[in-house]
Amino acid sequence: MIKARGLARRFRTRGHTVDAVQGVDIDVAPGELVGFLGPNGAGKSTTLRMLTTLLTPTAGEAIVAGCDLLTDPAGVRKRIGYVAQGHGSGESQKVVEEAELQGRFYGLSAAEAKRRTAELFQRLELTELADRTAGALSGGQKRRLDITMGVLHKPELLFLDEPSAGLDPQSRSNLWDHIRALHRDGTTIFLTTHYLDEADALCDRILVIDHGRIVAEGSPDGLKSQVAGDLVRFETDMPSVAAEIAGKVEGAQELHVDGNTVRFRVPRGDTELPALLRALDQADVALMSVQVQRPTLDDVFLTMTGRSLREDAHA
Template identity: 80%
Template sequence: MIKARGLARQFRARGHTVDAVQGVDIDVSRGELVGFLGPNGAGKSTTLRMLTTLLRPTAGEAVVAGCDLLSDPAGVRKRIGYVAQGHSSGDEQKVIEELVLQGRFYGLAAGESRRRADELLERFDLTEIAGRTAGKLSGGQKRRLDIAMGVIHSPELLFLDEPSTGLDPQSRSNLWDRIRSLRATGTTIFLTTHYLDEADALCDRILVIDHGKIVAEGTPDSLKNQVAGDLVQFETGAPAAAAEIAAKVDGAQELHVDGNTVRFRVAKGDTVLPLLLRQLDQADASLLSIQVHRPTLDDVFLTMTGRSLREESHA
């Protein structure tokens, strides 16, 4: 659904050339839900704007939804849906009116546009507020309306630009369910987000961009496996003796002792716990607490770039 090669974009700012995107290659297969992560200024939004025909690339080429990005941008726009960060609806328009009008913009006949609108009202849990003006909707309702407007024409490929930003946890969870339902119908989704848990929960595959280049690519689990194992952390009344035991765990790395806390990394940390607990008990190293932490996508970014995605994304 997306095949980009050497996609690049330069800007001129204060007499200098800025390489916002530096020759990225992107492949997205039909039916995939792909997450696109990166801190502010990394080139994420610029890449998305190029793929959706809003910004012409300085270099490179791409085929999006079967159409050439450079020679047939109108064909691309007909076949994709795009939900931007800002709300798409007008505050004074009724929900049903916005959906029907959007369908008409895409060339649907009046009856087909109304039928499709009714279908999406039900799918996105908007039926009861169909007659309400968009300006009176909650944040979660507005985002569901935005996505419904983005798929009114049944696009093969949907771009979602940070769809859950600013939503409360319950609204985010509801929105995630709607995104999953779209994916289940076969829609290919390209999702940008600053929420690592969102990418982890929703995406089949993740691309991480930094300084205009793709620095990591893979499934959430495969990316996390590139970090040096799970973090095993425990508190004990005998840290010196416990550290000696931990050091002998097969594959243990990055062993640290901080007061009564001992921590180390090891592949599949949950599988080493039974033996570790028995050995600590036999050594009378009183155990106060123990935890196993799986690597996060932020750990991946920290490993790849030396800085935290979470901190940079909210800078």
């Protein structure tokens, strides 16, 4: 559904050249739900804008939804849906009119636009809101309207740019269910997000971009398996003795002592923890707390780049 090779974008700003995207290769198969992660300034939004024809690449090529990005941008636009970060609807028009008008823009007949709007309103729980003005909707309701408008013409490929940004947890969870339903129906989805739990929960595969280059690619579990193991952390009033015992655990790595806290990584924290607790008990080491944490996508990024995906997620 997406095949990009050497896609790049260079900007001139204040007399300086900025290589925002430096020759990325992207492959997305039909039916996939692919997440695109990266901190602010990494090239995420620039890449998305190129793939959706909103920005002309400086170099490279791409086939998007079967059409050449450079020679047939109109063909790309006909076959994709795009839900941007900002709301796509107006403020004063009725919700149902806004959706039906979007369908007419894509060439649907009045009857087909009306039928398709009713179908999507039912699925996305907007039916009871049809006669409200778009400006009167809550944030979560507006995002559902945006998605309705993005898929009204039954696109083969849907781009979602930060779809749940700014939503409360309940609205986010509700939106995730709707995205999953679209995916089950066969829609290919390319999703950018700052929420690592969102990428982990929704995506079949993840691409991570940093400084304009793809630095990691794989399934969420596959990427996390590249980190050195589970993080074991415990607090004790005998940290030096506890650290010596922890260092003898098979496969223990990255052992650190910080005040009363001892932490290290081990391939399987859940299986190693019982033996460790017994050894600490036999040495009369009292524990105040114990935690075992599976690797996260942020750990993957930290391991590969030395910095956190979360550092400027909301900058």
